[in-house]
Amino acid sequence: MAGGLVIRDAGASELSPEAAAMKNVSNTVAGLGLAADPSAVAAATANRSGARSSRDLARDAKTLIVSASIAGNDTAAEAKAKADQAAAEKAAQAKAKAEAAAKAKAEAKRRAIALAHRWVMPLSGYTLTSGFGFRWGKMHPAQDLACPVGTPVHALSSGKVIFAGWSNEGYGYMVKIQYWDGTVSWMAHNSRLLVSLGDRVVPGQTVSYSGSTGNSTGPHVHLEIHPGDGSAVAPRTWLAKRGVQL
């Protein structure tokens, strides 16, 4: 070919209008036997190579997918962190709730025990007569409480009836109660008993009605206190230490 210039023929669809025009110019130049302008040829070639190869596109897509995956991992990690935090908060709330419930339960138990272990008066109305000590040269191990026949006699605290019946030793109808702390009370000369052996009693429960049965010179309650079911002690002193002023 004249001029020696060869421009590979390209389909019109691959060329921009400018490149197509350039091709025509080149052909014309070639036809004229003149050298083509190198920059014009380069422009035409660049235009063709401007379309990116499918391999390039695939590589770019892969990069994007990898980036998206990393971004996806980040989001999942954040979601997990949030879920973990929410679970931790929920657990903390449940723990606080359980602790509050346990505290309330312990408080209720404490109150119930305090209520069951409280000490109360044996009678609501009485007159102190013979006290604990020697009387006419003989030991009187009790506090006598004069009161009308039929006055309700109360358990001093929570306990169990260990004797309820007629005494052959001069006490008449008697009730013995062993309390929660081991102390035993004797309440003698009753006219009537309301409890039986083995009965459980609560503070203030009426266990008998007062009287003058057995060796008694008049209606009264003969009250003895035996700590640990042992020797009798002064009832007023013992009760005073427990907040009960006879």
Ligand SMILES: [Zn+2]
């Ligand atoms: Zn007495």
